[in-house]
Amino acid sequence: MTEGDRRKMEAEIKEKLSELLEFAKRNGLYEVVWQDGELKIAFRRDGKSLGSPASASELAGEENLKAPALPKEVLIRSPMVGIFRRSNAKNRPPLVVTGDHVKPGDRLGVVECMKIPTEVVSFCAGQIMNIFAEEGQPVEYDQPLFAVIPAEEANTESKT
């Protein structure tokens, strides 16, 4: 996920939280737990009346905004600047697709730099949740390429 995407996600979460706080106030609720897929927001309000969404977020606690319940994913980043390849040879199928289970050392892709390929390798066991770059896309050093849910997390997640 790029810096831009992360900021966008945080903004969406803040918006959702304001929405939920309004909902709670209107319906006289003191405790709310909301979940959508892997994203979960939970808060408890005290008896004071809620003012603007801004102060509501203060009551809800900064922690919920700073570290929302994001999926416990691990990012596999590009080891080099170059062109991202999904397979290790032309006309071959991609090395991995979303949903695949991987273990440490598995090859997930290749970054080509001056025609020299460098393998992108998983350093953990888990399940591929997201692939952020396309075949032939130029990528920077350290750019996130794959999101993997590590094995323990993947097993305890309830499939929705």
Added chain:
Amino acid sequence: MFKKILIANRGEIAIRIIRACREIGIETVAVHSDVDRESLHVKLADQSVCIGPAPAAESYLNIPAIISAAEITGADAIHPGYGFLSENTHFADVCQSVGIKFIGPNPESIKMMGDKIEARKLVAKYGGIPLLPSSEGTVDPEDPHLLKLAKKIGYPIMVKARAGGGGKGMRVVYEEANLKNSIFAAQTEAKASFKESGVYLEKFLENPRHVEVQIAGDAFGNVVSFPERDCTIQRRHQKLVEESPSPLFNDKLRKKIGKAARRTARAAKYVTVGTVEFLFDGKKQFYFLEMNTRIQVEHPVTEIVTGIDLVKEQIRLAAGEKLGYSKDDVKLLGHSIECRINAEDPDRDFAPSPGKITSVVFPGGPGVRVDTHIYGGYTVPTHYDSLLGKVIVGSSRGREAAVLRMSRALREFEIEGIKTTIPFLRKVMVHPAFKKGEYSTNFIEKYFSNNGNGNSRK
């Protein structure tokens, strides 16, 4: 003319190059290591690419990564700045082989001038350029003719690395008894710094002045030289203060050294900009030292005294344009001084002082120029050199006015959060020897040793 230039460098010089490109209308690509994400050159460029982790070997010196970045952004030229890959023949070769223009001279010129022995040979053969007596080749401590050769050159003798630069792989020998050991020591240092242990002998001038001449050449054989720069004020072979023209030069010497510099450039078949360095005995005699095949840190002093933008010249000459003017068209318009500002603590023997710059106030006003990449809130990383930027002043009213202007500018310049050499430079500007223009390469050692406070307790 190029459409897009990738700057293979960082810090203040990367910004300098971006500015020249902007004014010509060329798009810019900045490359950076992961710790340089918030660096000013990254913010100013049209595009940026992260090419590696902090260590220079994996980022700014990483040839495949830089070429890759050029390919994915479609850059048609690479400007190497100074340091890093700017004098790396292999890099220039690689650029050529992938069809990306290296903004600098041909790989052959870089190679010739990078080997100090070959450079001397070339210059000696071309003629008309004075040289210090030397061994004319590498020396072997076990050579039976060694002592005789050294005697012929005459002590004191400097042992120098053929692949050297930056003051490394050098030893001064005053007595015959120390010659062999000094050669061993220099060879070891040369091997470690440059991977090549060859060393040669050269007559050592006591307390010389370091005078250099900027040159520019086009692909049609035309060469011009610019008024000399005096870079004598150094600490551990690192330049601190530079000025143009040299306070000890007159018109006659200026013409003579300009001619020697142009001859050197022609001997090297030099294209784009470069600098020929000389040692000056302080009176009438100068000797060829070496040639630098890149744009230099101190180029702004020449820009100010001539009104010519050297980085733009460098780019357009690399694009194949004709020089379009001769040495007689280059006028000396006044006096200029530059002070290099480093993130070092002068009270602690210039120990590096990285960290967060909490606030900055830049000097300004008439005749003051600041070339820097720092800003309030910027964190100076530990992985690279300590140069924060340069203050350059110019005055059409001569040296005294320029010195006063620099003093004034340094008083305005405030950097909070880290230690810098600004307080030290203020002392240099008011020192009587500097104000008189009478100093040699031991100026700092002589007047500022022990505590950087201008007290010589000897």
